[in-house]
C-alpha cells in the first residue's frame with residue numbers, strides 16, 4: 001500500500017467503488033448499508049485495492065439515490081450513522097485502504113435545510129444559495145430561460161408562494177447550488193473539513209465541471225432535446241477559481257480528488273490536472289471510451305465500434321502521458337454492465353477477463369465497480385414499474401414521443417439503463433444471491449446461482465481471481481503504473497494491441513474483440529518466443545511462437561524483463 005509520504009500514492013493506488021444501496025445488506029432489511037460494508041472489508045482488501053470510493057452515504061430522500069443530498073455532514077439512516085461510518089473508516093485504514101467520499105455540490109436535495117429556508121424568499125440568507133429567478137411571465141407561465149434539465153423535463157421549477165422559479169439541471173428534487181455565492185463556497189469548505197478532520201482521504205467530485213453558470217443565465221442552443229443550455233453550465237472558467245479555493249483546504253490534508261467531467265476533452269483536462277494548471281484536481285473521469293456503442297449517452301445506441309474505443313483510450317493515454325494522469329474505468333453506477341456492452345454474454349468470463357486486462361494495464365489509476373470483479377451482467381425486467389431511476393422514467397416520456405410503447409421501451413431499458421449496474425451484489429447462490437432474506441429494494445439478477453462471489457472464490461479460473469492477479473501485477477510492476485504506452489495495429493477491427501515500457505521492461509497486451517479467429521503476428525521488435533506470458537484467458541501454448549490464431553475474446557499479456 002502506498003503511504004501518505006509517497007506523493008504518488010494516488011497514481012499507484014487502485015480503487016473499488018461501492019454504490020451503498022446495493023453492495024451488502026448487513027441488517028437484512030433489503031437495503032445495502034454500512035453494517036454490510038464492515039463485514040465485507042476483508043473481501044475488499046483481498047481484491048488488492050488501496051481505496052474505496054463510496055457513492056453518497058448522506059441522508060437523502062432518494063430522488064437520485066444519494067446524489068440528492070439532504071445533509072452533507074451525516075449518514076443516511078438507511079445506511080447507518082456517523083459512529084458506524086467511523087468504524088468503517090477505521091476498519092478500512094487498519095487494512096491499508098483509503099476512503100474517498102462522493103462530494104455532490106452542484107446541487108442539494110430539495111429537502112436540504114438550505115433549500116427549505118431559501119423558499120422563505122429574498123429576505124432569507126439562503127435564498128441566494130440557489131438560482132431563484134422571476135419567470136418571463138408572472139404566475140408560472142414562462143420560465144426564466146429555455147434550459148432543459150438532463151434528468152426531468154424543463155430545468156426550472158415554479159414556486160407559487162414566491163412567484164419564482166428555481167434551477168435544476170438534474171431532477172426536480174436536485175436544485176442547483178449557486179456556487180458563485182461566496183457563502184456557498186464557505187459551506188463547501190466546511191463540509192470538506194468535517195470529513196477530512198474525521199480522517200477521510202479524498203473526494204470524488206460529482207459533475208464538478210457544472211458548478212459555474214453563465215452570468216445572466218441566457219437561453220441555450222434551441223435544438224437540444226435534453227440538457228438544453230448545457231453550454232452555459234459546462235466547464236466555464238469560474239469552475240477553476242472555485243476549485244482553487246477548495247484546494248487550499250484539501251492541500252492542508254493532502255487529500256485526493258477525482259472530478260466527474262462530462263464532455264471533457266484532453267485539452268480541457270490539462271487546464272485542471274497538470275502541474276502547470278496547479279493540479280486543481282488529481283484526476284478526471286471523462287466519458288469518451290464509454291461512447292463506443294452509443295451517441296453521447298448510453299440510451300442512443302449504435303453498434304459497438306472497436307476503433308472508436310481504441311481511439312478514445314489511446315488519445316487520453318497519449319495526451320496525459322508525462323503531464324497529467326488518467327482515471328481508468330469501464331463500469332460505474334451510471335452505465336449498464338460492460339460485458340453486455342463491449343464483451344459477450346456467451347463468452348462472459350473470457351470477454352470479461354479481456355476487458356479487465358485491456359483497461360487495468362493502461363497508464364492511470366484503475367477503478368473497479370462493485371460486481372464488475374465477478375462479471376455481473378445486465379438484468380432483464382418485464383415491466384416499467386420495476387424500474388426506480390428518474391432517468392429511466394424521463395426517457396420513457398421522451399421515447400414515447402417517438403413511438404415507443406412500454407414493452408419496447410422496457411426492452412431498451414434492459415440494455416441501456418444505468419439501473420443494470422444497481423442490482424444487488426450477488427454474494428452467494430443462496431436466496432436473493434445472499435444479499436438479504438427480506439425483499440430486496442431492487443430485483444436481484446436471477447443469474448445469481450451461477451454468477452456470485454462464493455462461486456467465483458471457489459473457481460481458480462474465475463474473473464474474481466483474474467482481477468486480483470491483475471491488480472497485484474500492477475502493484476508489483478512499476479512499468480504498468482509509470483510506463484509509456486504505444487498502440488499497435490490501430491486500424492484492426494478485432495484486435496486491440498498496445499505495449500508499455502519502463503526501466504528496461506516491456507509489456508505487450510493483446511485483446512481480441514469477438515469470436516472470429518484472426519491471425520495475430522507480433523509487432524516488429526516484439527519477440528514472443530523470448531517473453532514470458534504473464535496473463536492469458538486460455539491455457540498458454542506449450543511452445544510460444546511469434547504469432548497465433550486468436551480464440552474467442554482471447555487475451556494474452558507478454559512480459560520482457
Ligand code: GLC
Nearest residue numbers: 064067104170206207260334
Ligand atoms: C453524476 C452521478 C450520477 C448522478 C448525477 C447527478 O453524474 O454520477 O449518478 O445522477 O451526477 O448528481
